Amino acid sequence: MAHSYGTNMSIHALTRTAHDVDSFISFGSSGYPDGLVEDDDLGNLHVKDAGGGHPAVYATDGFWDWTSNIGRGWWSQNSFNPADPGSGAYIFDSDGTGQYLDASPIDGEGVTSHSRHDGDGTGYLDLDAQAFITVMEVLNGQHDRIDWIAEPADEDGWDLEHHHPWRKLERSSTWRNLEERLPWSEERE
Structure with a gap:
C-alpha cells in the first residue's frame, strides 16, 4: 500500500523488483511517473x-482530496492518475456511503x-473510512463484496458503469462538444 508521493516511489520499485508482489494499493496518489x-x-x-490477465493493482482518490491533484498537474512528470477509469487498476470508492453514484455495499x-x-x-486509513474498509476487503480477498467504480474488463474495453458523475461528464459527447467550443481548446492542441 502507498499514499501520495509514496505511490510514485512504489511504482519505481515495482518496475525494478525481481519478484512479483501479491497486490498493490494506492490511495490519494500524487501520480505515477x-x-x-x-x-x-x-x-x-x-x-x-488478479484474474483475467490483469495485475492486482487497486486505487482510489477521494473527491475532497484536492492535494493529490497538485502532484498530477500539467507541469508534473507524474501525471498518470491510477484512480481514473482506464488506468488499468481496479478503482474503488472512498467518498462514503450514499455519496455521488456510490452503490458500494461497503x-x-x-x-x-x-x-x-x-x-x-x-482520512484514507481512519478505521471508519470507506477507503480503509475496502482496503481490508481487498487484502482479505473479498473482491465480490466490492462494487468497483471501474475495473479491467477485456480486450474490448472497460467496465465504466459505476464511475463518478464528473468522470462520466468528461467522457461524454456533450462535454467533448462543449470543450471544442471553449476559447482555450485550440491552445491545448
Whole structure:
C-alpha cells in the first residue's frame, strides 16, 4: 500500500523488483511517473495477476482530496492518475456511503482530506473510512463484496458503469462538444 508521493516511489520499485508482489494499493496518489506506466497497461509492474490477465493493482482518490491533484498537474512528470477509469487498476470508492453514484455495499465515511488519518475529518486509513474498509476487503480477498467504480474488463474495453458523475461528464459527447467550443481548446492542441 502507498499514499501520495509514496505511490510514485512504489511504482519505481515495482518496475525494478525481481519478484512479483501479491497486490498493490494506492490511495490519494500524487501520480505515477510518466513513461513508467501507460494508460490501460500496468503489465510492466511486478504484481501478480488478479484474474483475467490483469495485475492486482487497486486505487482510489477521494473527491475532497484536492492535494493529490497538485502532484498530477500539467507541469508534473507524474501525471498518470491510477484512480481514473482506464488506468488499468481496479478503482474503488472512498467518498462514503450514499455519496455521488456510490452503490458500494461497503459502508463507511467519505475521505475529507488528503491525509491518511485526519483528526478533524476522515482520512484514507481512519478505521471508519470507506477507503480503509475496502482496503481490508481487498487484502482479505473479498473482491465480490466490492462494487468497483471501474475495473479491467477485456480486450474490448472497460467496465465504466459505476464511475463518478464528473468522470462520466468528461467522457461524454456533450462535454467533448462543449470543450471544442471553449476559447482555450485550440491552445491545448
